[in-house]
Amino acid sequence: MAAAEGLWGTLTAPLIRQNPVTLQILGICSALAVTTSLDTALTMATALTVVIVCAAGVISLIRAHIPAAIRLIVQIIVVASMVIVVDQFLQAFFFELSQRLSVFVSLIATNCIVLGRTESFARANPPLRSMVDALGSGLGYGLVLVVIGATRELFGAGRLLGIQLLPLAEEGGWFTPLGLMLLAPSAFFLLGGLVWAMRSLWPEQVEDTEFSPHEIASQD
């Protein structure tokens, strides 16, 4: 029973409390690039989750036999191979989506979340636990992607998953799309706003200030 609760905790911790994107600010490059619409965000989140879970499982299986000297190379090669397989799979069965994700699926190999979880968790824990932890991290990343992707698509194009929800002014409705939402900077603003909102709701996520501003001596 305790073990199951432990697993549940491992799975849910990275969703909000330890979210890899908003708390650790990892993997934001792809989070900014693929969130112009909800379907690309969902695909990217799924691809990353599959890669991270498989990689964590494999690394955890061979963890006792990875020489420390080449451990990072071994992890990267396992991750990179998984990424190529996922990318090829997308190109074969989700051709149109993979065209739109272009290079970002391949760049999962360099995503800090993946290497971070294999290096810090899978290398020291049994397969099941590592995979559950990886699944949690993947879902945490996916959650942020989905929130930002949905916001950008809804306000940038008035659609969600390609379905027109807000009638466009161009076609006789009332909604004028915010062009900015489709450009990269808006993802920064949204992500910044999300981090701010989460740290206001859960103040324990706020980091200690590393530098305090100088006290300016008052001159009276």
Next chain:
Amino acid sequence: MADLNPISVWRKFLSTPNESRVKTLCVAFIVSAACALMVTAATVVLRPIQAQNRAAEQEARLEALIAAVPGMAELVGAAGGAALSTVVVDLRRGTAAAEITPETLQAALSDPANWTEIAPGDDVAGIRSRPDFAQIYLLREGERVSLAILPIVGTGYNGRIQALLALNGDMQTLAGIAITEQSETPGLGARIEEPRWQQSFAGKQLFDAAGSARFTVARGQARTDHEVDGITGATRTSNAITQMVRFWVGPHGYGPLMAAIRRREF
């Protein structure tokens, strides 16, 4: 005596300390081999499906282009779809390529000898070198060519732009354009994908009376029948389209071929 039982050799290998040089090398080799096998298997198994996808996409773009050209859908439909013939042309001479078929085109283009460098002064489309062979589509009405669909390529603001350009049989009037590949800025340059803009190409004139290429993507509204409307906020993309159309209908592009079609040699 050396122990040759594979299971015990494996056990012995696993029990070697991780830091030993032999084990480091062996682990590196085994991991690489396993990964290589996985990647190769995925690539080989999935390649036919991917090739099919690409072919289907090309087909769909071509169909969309034909549907966008006024009156063309009926023409192709009337001939049962067989009227559109695929021809590989030799761009140097402006004739049909004798030895190369659509099936062998890929192989021919992987040979650098079949590419021609474009001198920097002539390279208005920014492509540096151009293939000597291209696969084009012709629609015939009796003996005459009534429509030619030509693949063109150029360099936009963020990267390569590929398109299919449809010309009427007089080789002077544009019938339409379909952008097949682009990576321009979403919301700005990427609006070249919008059907409404692409439809504005129909009926535009390529050359002036003296025969020099005049087609332009205007800054702002189109004023003459050589111009199509510009895309607001995407001057570089608009210019790229102008340049690539002018390059490909010029002497280093399909110029010789278009001259041959005008002479009714096709």
